[in-house]
Amino acid sequence: MLLAVWTSWTRAFTEWTYTPVMNEAQRPQVIHRVGSILRAVAALESSGSSTSALARETGLARPTVHRLLVSLAEEGLVDRDLKSGKWSLGPELYLLGSLAASRYDITDRSRDILRDLARETGESVFLSARRGDETVCIASEEGSFPLRSHVLHIGIRFPLGVATAGMVILSHLPDREIDEYLARADVTGEWGPQHSREKIAERIAETRLNGYTVNPGLLVEGSWGMGAAVFDTQGSPAWALSITGVESRFREERRRELGEFLLREAHRLTQLLADRPRSRG
Secondary structure: OHHHHHHHHHHHHHHHHOOOOOOOOOHHHHHHHHHHHHHHHHHOOOOOEOHHHHHHHHOOOHHHHHHHHHHHHHOOOEEEOOOOOOEEEOHHHHHHHHHHHHHHOOHHHHHHHHHHHHHHHOOEEEEEEEEOOEEEEEEEEOOOOOOOOOOOOOOOEEEOOOHHHHHHHHHOOOHHHHHHHHHHOOOHHHHOHHHOHHHHHHHHHHHHHHOOEEEOOOOOOOEEEEEEEEEOOOOOEEEEEEEEEEHHHOOHHHHHHHHHHHHHHHHHHHHHHHHOOOOOO
16 A cells, blocks of 8 residues: 555656756755645644645745645645635545654653653643754643643744754754754744854753753743753654743742753653664665
């Protein structure tokens, strides 16, 4: 079945990308556009997304977005509600995701850790994964404290250096990778001067000193977060555990305790992932 899906996908992709005037240099651009559209559909999945909203989200022209969405729908990769006209992820993506889950999904192994951390702290707990220059939230567990921060949710993405997960993952990368990233990425336009290269460098130093990172309401005033990195078998920071809540729950004396909880559970998850069977390539 996977072969059939892949054959269908490649045939459709060839149809989208081939025109007499398209050269080889242009084809990767189409791949980036399709990926951008699918990620935007996923980010807006809870309410569905209009073509215009997806054009705004991706920065692409509306006719381009519409053309690619129609082709994606023909292959079952997106679906459109006939009444509202809104787009959502399609059934073929579910199939492909299910097949990939055995290799990439760590949510099953992390579930007990998220529950334990939420129970101990009373705060909402999140697991995020690194995807290139971004992090994406892939799992969550609500805490018992009634007041919550609503900045994070499953599927939301942030650049490295932004939000708790992005900060703690960036901080644990080798210096060379950090320098290269900061040289090519400027997130101040979207995320404000508190995310300048100088400010990010200061928080990297602080994170390395403590082992965990603290986000003192940098995205939304009064919404705080803390995070610790989870490492893959090569020792790279591939995921992050984070907790979020209102400012009053993150006083200095409590932050030390929360930091210890985070580091303990992040180490526990790192060990669990190191012990999982490796897939055969």
